[in-house]
């Protein structure tokens with residue numbers, strides 16, 4: 414049946430509902446433009462964006478330098494395949510290794526793909542170097558590594574896994590932050606541990622630095638690979654390039670995406686040591702991985718983060734925001750806990766109203782995200798100021814008084 418559209422919003426919403434697979438729950442807003450930490454709907458209303466495209470747009474929306482680099486590269490060379498050398502890919506690989514302490518880079522297009530690569534490295538490492546075909550990859554309860562079948566098999570949350578069973582074998586779940594259980598889980602069969610330094614989709618649960626260090630030591634003792642999934646925590650989000658750097662721990666494999674391209678889809682799997690020697694020519698690849706356009710975008714993101722001091726900004730404004738949220742809690746707001754680091758914060762509410770809070774905040778032009786019924790996720794662009802933080806907390810305060 415043909416629908417009669419009354420406004421652009423209604424027209425787009427009707428088309429979306431008719432033709433787009435409904436795997437996403439939409440909020441009732443049509444976004445048409447972005448600038449810095451603000452998004453605009455088709456009527457020109459401005460929204461303060463504390464979601465940043467799910468921890469993606471770290472340098473803010475439409476940063477002029479990022480836009481310029483993408484436009485120039487698009488007008489020069491977009492894509493040629495990995496049969497050829499291209500300068501942006503080589504230069505980006507160098508920069509990523511310098512920033513991370515890794516030695517080799519595989520480029521892909523998303524976080525799930527970066528983790529697929531990490532899992533393939535661990536599997537081949539177990540089969541051919543460790544020679545333990547009955548290997549196990551240890552993953553943490555509450556983790557999220559993506560929705561492709563390998564990454565999903567490492568994602569230890571029933572709601573994501575259940576409909577898609579059987580999963581890939583060889584994963585073993587441990588409770589997060591339980592050092593004793595981690596030690597118990599390790600054996601000669603352990604090929605790798607995969608973890609997020611702060612669990613994102615699981616509800617913003619930081620992994621203790623002592624736990625990360627123990628994981629590193631156990632991997633050294635049992636000849637296993639430490640895989641850090643920095644898809645959400647990486648690229649400045651926590652106030653360092655990579656969250657593992659806070660703990661002084663160096664993984665063997667690092668999965669990256671989200672903030673890396675600042676909004677342009679690009680992922681990467683970084684490796685060092687034996688992990689960087691596992692795969693041979695022809696054993697993995699992807700058509701778009703590391704194309705000149707994606708790599709130029711990521712190079713521009715690095716330049717912006719460095720020039721504008723965004724790591725320090727994420728740390729400073731993140732601390733400020735966390736403090737403000739804790740003050741809200743102390744003043745009696747229904748907040749159980751404020752968790753996280755830098756500009757990756759979770760507010761656990763004491764009432765199951767997170768989704769209502771998101772909707773009411775949206776009506777007041779603040780974009781937030783709910784993880785389940787209790788947790789609000791705050792992952793704004795790294796460019797926000799203390800004034801933006803004040804504005805967001807004021808709106809949140811009013812909304813929490815209403816619910």
Ligand SMILES: Cc1ncc(COP(=O)(O)O)c(C=O)c1O
Pocket residue numbers: 522523524525526528557558559560609613614642643644645646670671
């Ligand atoms: C830690 C982590 N790993 C992997 C993924 C999957 O990334 P993508 O959605 O780009 O496949 C996500 C996405 O939220 C994530 O937060």
